[in-house]
Amino acid sequence: MQIADVPAGISLGETVGPQVYRLLRRRIIQAELLPGERLSESEVAKTLSVSRQPVREAFIKLSEEGLVQVLPQRGTFVTKISVAAVMDARFVREAIEADVVRLIAESREPDAVDELRRQVVEQKKVPHNDRSAFLRLDELFHHTLAASAGKSYAWNVIESVKAQMDRVRFLSVDDMHVTRLIDQHERIVEAIATNDQAGAEQAMRLHLREILNSLPEIAGSRAELFDRS
Amino acid sequence: MQIADVPAGISLGETVGPQVYRLLRRRIIQAELLPGERLSESEVAKTLSVSRQPVREAFIKLSEEGLVQVLPQRGTFVTKISVAAVMDARFVREAIEADVVRLIAESREPDAVDELRRQVVEQKKVPHNDRSAFLRLDELFHHTLAASAGKSYAWNVIESVKAQMDRVRFLSVDDMHVTRLIDQHERIVEAIATNDQAGAEQAMRLHLREILNSLPEIAGSRAELFDRS
DNA sequence: TGCGATTAACTGGTATGGTAGTAGGGTAGG
DNA sequence: CCTACCCTACTACCATACCAGTTAATCGCA
Incomplete structure (x- = not known):
């Protein structure tokens, strides 16, 4: 969820374009920039004290992820959350x-299982009201799974696709829900530990379908953030 | 495989950046631009009679797909084909x-099956030596599958991921192989027609594993195009 | 002749200038 | 009063200029 602390401004050590991209991406996902809001190349550039050029590159990448819509000669707008887009990404x-x-x-690696179990323990320690801490650990958990399978490229794809889902998850405030998600993590890990491929797959599918339960409710209560649906 | 005819130059009707992107992408996949070759922003810009700006945007997108590598202040190079990257994409x-x-x-749609069957017939008509015609129809077939499932966004992801595989497929010249691929298409369609979910899934997985057979051979015979492996 | 330091050419990254095109407000005409 | 037009202000897009950093070749010296 890219909750990882990002400097508020722009640092000089790294190229500017990606920095602007990550900054805007985080603000859109965290609903600081609201759906429908207008973003101007020159305005953002002025605010961040950079030129329009890297801002433009950030806009292009955001539009490819479906977070903004660029209308030539008209403006760039934060997209409303589309239920269809969320479900497609899911x-x-x-x-x-x-x-x-x-x-x-299939190819059991005890080290991976140990690490995953350790992470689940960590997840349980998180205070129930600290949502962003859990989301960070959740991201780490799924990333670790991909890395353990030796599929870090697949994780890149997931990370890009995840943006749409993360926008919804950020709006989901029901804290009690977190324990349920951690239980699901635990089931996935234990299925892996016992080499139960089908079980692990089913547990993961169930886990990732959780968002389908909360989505309609959120889309209803925060209708102004969603694309007509 | 983006074999679709692309104008050799740059037209004025559309924004320039994406045009340059598609042009270069096609040339890389078709091995007109060879792995390791150096691409200069200014040189490409001069050749296409555009400014460096849109070329730069194209480079960025190509680098995200892993087709080029941008080394700041050093140059931009066509990546060698990485067996690992191909397998990850696959x-x-x-x-x-x-x-x-x-x-x-699962959700049978007779119209979709009809269309898919029609396409398979079409594929069989293609002369065995016209490889690019088959590749076009193959791309259409898989795109139609995604569209029939109502997952056109998923197709976008596939299209991006496919680039790495297409570079290899373009090098694969064994014509006889084509009939085998068409047979596999047929099996997929017939499994769908009988609502055989597991069968359709297995047929698709088998189909997409074909490249694993030809990959080692190609990587051996065209070693200069591949990243040390 | 061989080797090291210097420099000139070139790279991508950033900043800025210029252009076609859109949108919206205000005004003139019916 | 309503409508149609124009004009201004803004947009993203493209082109150009400048910059820091890398590379490689050349020149000077041992």
């Missing part, structure tokens, strides 16, 4: 991660 | 398309 993610856990369960 | 593609055909087989 579908792709489920497909990939289902095969990932299958792969891990 | 893994992601298999995961997504496996779920796609499952979905179609």
Whole structure:
């Protein structure tokens, strides 16, 4: 969820374009920049004290992820959250991660299981009200799964696709829900530990379908953030 | 495989950046631009009679697909084909398309099956020596599958991921192989027609694993195009 | 002749200038 | 009063200029 602390401004050590991209991406996902809001190349550039050029590159990349819409000679706008887009992204993610856990369960690596178990313990320690801490650990967990399967490229795809889902998850405030998600993590890990490929796959699919439960509710209560649906 | 005819130059009707991107992408996949070759922003710009700006945007997008590598202050180079990258891409593609055909087989749509059968017939008509014609139809076939499942976004992901595989496929010249691929298409369609989800999934997975057979041979015979392996 | 330091040419990254095109407000005409 | 037009202000897109950093070749010296 890219919750990782990002400097508020722009640092000089790295190229500017990607920095602007990550900054805007985080602000869109965290709903600081609201759907429908207008973003101007020159305005953003002025605010961040950079030129329009890197801002433009950031806009292009954001538009490829579906977070903004660039209308030539008209303006660039934060997209409203599209239920269809969220479900499409979820579908792709489920497909990939289902095969990932299958792969891990097949070629068991005790080290990976140990690390995953350790992470689940860590997740349980998180205070129930600290949502962003959990989201960070959740991202780490799924990333570790992909890495354990030796599929770090697949993780890149997931990370890009995840953006749409993360926008929704950030709005989801029900804290009690977190324990449920951690339980699901635990089931995935234990299925992997016992080389239960089908079980691991099913557990993962179930886990990633959780968002389908909360989505309609959120889309209803925060209708102004969603694309007509 | 983006074999679709692309104008040799740059037209004025559309924004320039994406045009340059598609042009270079096609030339890399078709091995007109060879792995290791140096691409200069200014040189490409001069050749196409555009400014460096859109060329730069194209380079960025190509680097995200892993087709070029941008080394700041040093140069931009066409990446060598990486066997690992091809297999990673293949893994992601298999995961997504496996779920796609499952979905179609589940919710049978006679129209889709008819269209797919028609396409298979068309594929059989292609002369055995016209490789690019088959590759076009193959791309259409897989695109139609995704569209039939209502997952056009998933197709976008596949299209991006496919680039690495297409570089290899373009080098694969064994014509006889084509009939085998068409047979596999046929099996996929017939499994869908009988609502055989598991069968369709397995047929698709087998189909997408074909490249694993030819990959080692190609990587051996055209070693200069591949990253040390 | 061989080797090291210097420099000139070139790279991508950033900043800025210029252009076609859109949108919206205000005004003139019916 | 309503409508149609124009004009201004803004947009993203493209082109150009400048910069820091890398590379490689050449020149000077041992």
